[in-house]
Amino acid sequence: IKTARIYLNGPDKACKATEALCAVARRDFSPNSKCSHEYATSKLKEAVKDSSAVMAMKYFPNLLEHRDIINLACEGKITALYFYEPSCEHGPFLSQLDHNRLQEYHAFGIEVYWVSGLNGCLMVHTMRDGMGYFVLPERLADFHKSMLFAFYGSNLRLSGDGEARLGNLMDALIAFWGQSIGIVTGGGSGVMEQANTLARTRGILSGANFLDITDQSMTTDVDFCQVFQATCRHSRQKWFEVASFPIFNVG
Known part of the structure; x- marks a missing residue:
């Protein structure tokens, strides 16, 4: 320096x-x-x-x-x-x-x-399945070997019971696949934020494909992410192809 x-x-x-x-x-x-x-x-x-x-x-x-x-x-x-x-x-x-x-x-x-500035961390760019992501360096190996699930939803929050069921689903996935799994969301508030937080607390990968939407806050509970201007709304969908399974929630 x-x-x-x-x-x-x-x-x-x-x-x-x-x-x-x-x-x-x-x-x-x-x-x-x-x-x-x-x-x-x-x-x-x-x-x-x-x-x-x-x-x-x-x-x-x-x-x-x-x-x-x-x-x-x-x-x-x-x-x-x-x-x-x-x-x-x-x-x-x-x-x-x-x-x-x-x-x-x-x-x-x-x-x-x-x-x-999103999460106050240094992130390194890497490619997976033809798509580039920014990943925390300490989770880089996990990112490349983990099976990913895409969690779709909206900025509507789940009820307490709904959040508990979502947590139970993640626990069941971990019981079946082990810790080498992760999730990717749209990075917004509501269901997406809840899913990212639940993943982080369980020690599995938490990721997001952020889109420039002015009326929606952004979650910071991520180990990997990508960021897209509003003009990339459609092309951004391709980045969810890193996930093997989609899971749809409210919204």
């Missing part, structure tokens, strides 16, 4: 573009863009010319940053990437393009870590 070098986005000289113009133009990566698109990743080649490095970024890389990182990875110069926020505009949620980039980082051998 003491020898880490800090690079900032933006041109070395003062930019003439107004903040309003930058907000509009920064999504245009064509040569005609009014934004200079000068990112810190373009300045790293000199810094890593003699050795490989680990990168730490505030936000998950955009298209041009991704290009620079992949180019450096091809030369064996970038071994790992840490980021703090998935998106500057969408907070803790990734776009479909971001998910594609995660798969490419995996393919090029770059380890990706998320310093997650």
Whole structure:
């Protein structure tokens, strides 16, 4: 850490573009863009010319940053990437393009870590059945060997008796399959939150596929998760395919 070098986005000289113009133009990566698109990743080649490095970024890389990182990875110069926020505009949620980039980082051998504000933990990205998930490092082996159950429901909470029956179901699954099982939910409140909490208290894997829904709180009782912007509502369903069995609850 003491020898880490800090690079900032933006041109070395003062930019003439107004903040309003930058907000509009920064999504245009064509040569005609009014934004200079000068990112810190373009300045790293000199810094890593003699050795490989680990990168730490505030936000998950955009298209041009991704290009620079992949180019450096091809030369064996970038071994790992840490980021703090998935998106500057969408907070803790990734776009479909971001998910594609995660798969490419995996393919090029770059380890990706998320310093997650959702649960206050460091999570590592890994692939299972063609889908990428962020997992607590200490549960990584369990994630790859456990049978998963998808618990579907809504933000309606179960009654006390209903929650007890749900707990009894999990106990029965554990009795039959052992501790090497886990659940994955939509990550919201109500039944989903109850299922995640019950799984966590029983020591089995608790996971969630979070979707950017403004009127719904998010559970933090997770050992693994993935995050999706609202535009990924349909493609997100594919991530539930890591589960072998669906279980439907109220809602």
